[in-house]
Amino acid sequence: MxxxxxxxxxxxxxxxxxxxxxxxxxxxxxxxxxxxxxxxxxxxxxxxxxxxxxxxxxxxxxxxxxxxxxxxxxxxxxxxxxxxxxxxxxxxxxxxxxxxxxxxxxxxxxxxxxxxxxxxxxxxxxxxxxxxxxxxxxxxxxxxxxxxxxxxxxxxxxxxxxxxxxxxxxxxxxxxxxxxxxxxxxxxxxxxxGGFGGNEEMLRQYCPEYHSRMERVGLPHMGDGIRMAAQIGAATDSRNVLLLGGPSSLHPPDLHVKPGIKPDLSVIGLMPIAWEPRALWLNSKGKRFADESVDSGSYPTTNPVVNQPDNLCYTVLDSNLVEMISEQGPVMSMGVSKEKGDRKLPGLAGDLKARVKNGLVHIFGSLEEMAGWMQVDPGIIKDTLEEYNSSCDGAHDRIFLKDKKYLFPLRTTPYYVIKWQTAFTNTIGG
Ligand SMILES: Cc1cc2nc3c(=O)[nH]c(=O)nc-3n(C[C@H](O)[C@H](O)[C@H](O)COP(=O)(O)OP(=O)(O)OC[C@H]3O[C@@H](n4cnc5c(N)ncnc54)[C@H](O)[C@@H]3O)c2cc1C
Structure with missing residues (x-):
């Protein structure tokens, strides 16, 4: 009953x-x-x-x-x-x-x-x-x-x-x-x-950043409390804030890496790789759109992505960069223990390959192949890469001014691509 x-x-x-x-x-x-x-x-x-x-x-x-x-x-x-x-x-x-x-x-x-x-x-x-x-x-x-x-x-x-x-x-x-x-x-x-992250009508009404393709990572709260309180005369304030973040596919399953245990992607998740500042970000039109290191000092990674077509970002790494991350560890830590040495990700290339079958990582032998998969004119991808690589060669990102310590040309095949969208956990305010 x-x-x-x-x-x-x-x-x-x-x-x-x-x-x-x-x-x-x-x-x-x-x-x-x-x-x-x-x-x-x-x-x-x-x-x-x-x-x-x-x-x-x-x-x-x-x-x-x-x-x-x-x-x-x-x-x-x-x-x-x-x-x-x-x-x-x-x-x-x-x-x-x-x-x-x-x-x-x-x-x-x-x-x-x-x-x-x-x-x-x-x-x-x-x-x-x-x-x-x-x-x-x-x-x-x-x-x-x-x-x-x-x-x-x-x-x-x-x-x-x-x-x-x-x-x-x-x-x-x-x-x-x-x-x-x-x-x-x-x-x-x-x-x-909680907020109203599960209430499509309220999301459309109050949150201008909301996009129907955004994944909601949190529970589908319906804004019941806001409705009930407003019904008896409560005032509302700042209902327009979406708590943005990465999609659940990038989330780390466990943030606690015990000293002595070597972390791999099954521990830290894909987020530190997708948000790696030494990588290149493309939108679905094959264009670069931001300084990829925006998140190394705070949490705004997702802001420039929200403004891209279909709210999509393609993080591109080449084999050299994957090897570098493998040996030095990713720049992003996601709360993983900073014990000396445990940031290295030995076997990263293999870990990334293992994620191809569930569609989280895509690997391409050439830029043409990558462009075909993205359904973008290969000329556009080549131009974007050429411009980015020349910025890296000159240690000066003349468009978005990414710090030169993160500028590494991407020329060594295969290319590894992680496709992701902005997600949101919930709304803030009520
Ligand atoms: C995956 C994820 C990761 C996050 N990570 C962090 C983090 O690391 N650090 C951080 O600061 N924040 C983080 N956040 C945000 C943080 O979890 C929330 O801001 C916080 O939990 C809000 O607490 P709350 O008690 O207001 O809401 P909640 O914890 O969501 O609790 C609201 C409760 O109200 C209940 N409820 C709803 N309607 C009714 C009703 N009509 N009657 C009775 N009960 C009702 C719901 O079932 C729920 O249990 C994260 C969120 C998510 C989803």
Whole structure:
């Protein structure tokens, strides 16, 4: 029996949290620690949300950094964040987020979460805190802590409506559990339902960057919380932000490489190769369109790709470059341990070849062959390569000014190509 409208169960709670992801579970635990009793967490699916898929969290001035003698101040991070965004983001929210971040890591450590810390990308400050077992393990730990404090977790119980009386004052929440409808009377509600990454209509309405060919890597959140809160008069803000990233085919299966274990592509994923700054990026018309090293200092790789036809990028490497990456390791690290020597990828050429059969990597003996596969005039590909190689020979990228340390001509066959599109994990704001 499912959602039988004839059966309605009545429940009481002091606080109802709608959404059992990282935000909801942290809110529930904090409220319980501050003495609130009878807390109920509703989730549409299982507890965990997108938070269970995340790799790690940002923090400045954390106990992990202090123990490792990493000097990374909150002020420095605030300045970087505001300059990077050109003050388009709310400085008070950013200040609060950064100021609280170190304490958040401390709070999570007290709950039993273990972290390692380093830069997410090269040239970044070491602010990326990766929990042991990543987001999945972190969420499991929060779940155990909630249960220990008597917080009632109700998975597969989507909230449908926030209830108010005739004066507009909150009275409760209506939800739909598997067996029956639920009317929950409560004194307070916290809405933490993630964004609206699964809601095509809202994506088209609010996110100008959204493209129907973009892969959604996160859960298909429908914006339920935004809708329910707006229905009872809540204001909305900044609903237009898509959290962009690489597609799931490039994602690393495991970020934790233990010292002594040699990483290969089955450990680190294809992302460090697809985003390798010494490679060449082509769009579907066979033209170069950006400095391929844009991401070696932050996270904007996907921005120039969003503007390309069909949101497509072809990362091109030649045999020399594959050998170089094999011997020196990729420039991009994706949080992989920086233990000396373990960045090398011996056998990279073979690893790439092994991915031809599932269509993730394509290998070509000539530029003509590559052009044929891309359905582009071979003359265009040749011109693009010639221009790029001459920039490399002259150690000066006169078009996009890529740093000369990343300029290596691509002339040695076979060519390796990784075709990828921008993906998004979810929306931010509500
Ligand atoms: C693959 C991936 C990797 C990521 N990596 C990182 C990273 O490394 N670092 C980082 O900072 N961020 C990362 N992110 C983003 C990060 O995961 C999110 O920003 C964060 O998890 C949001 O937390 P949340 O609690 O707001 O939402 P979520 O964790 O998504 O939780 C929302 C919950 O609400 C529930 N819900 C929705 N509607 C209802 C309803 N009607 N009733 C009841 N429950 C409902 C959902 O089922 C879900 O469980 C990543 C995201 C993805 C998808």
């Amino acid at each position: 499912r959602n039988n409208p004839a059966i309605t169960e009545n429940l009481n709670a002091n606080l109802v949290i709608i959404g059992g992801g990282g935000a909801g579970m942290a809110a529930a635990l904090t409220a319980a620690e501050k003495g609130v009793e009878n807390i109920l967490v509703l989730d549409k699916r299982g507890i965990g949300g997108n938070s269970a898929m995340a790799f790690g969290i940002f923090a400045a001035d954390s106990p992990v950094q202090k123990r490792n003698k990493i000097n990374c101040t909150r002020d420095e991070c605030f300045k970087i964040a505001m300059n990077w965004s050109q003050w388009r983001i709310n400085p008070c929210i950013i200040r609060a987020l950064i100021d609280k971040s170190g304490d958040t890591v401390k709070w999570l450590e007290e709950k039993g979460v273990e972290f390692e810390c380093g830069p997410f990308f090269p040239n970044q400050l070491p602010t990326f805190h990766v929990p042991k077992g990543r987001g999945a393990e972190l969420m499991k730990t929060l779940k155990e802590n909630c249960r220990a404090l008597g917080i009632k977790l109700m998975p597969r119980s989507p909230a449908a409506q926030i209830l108010t009386d005739e004066r507009g004052h909150l009275t409760g929440v209506h939800a739909q559990a598997t067996e029956a409808g639920l009317n929950i009377s409560c004194k307070a509600v916290i809405v933490a339902t």
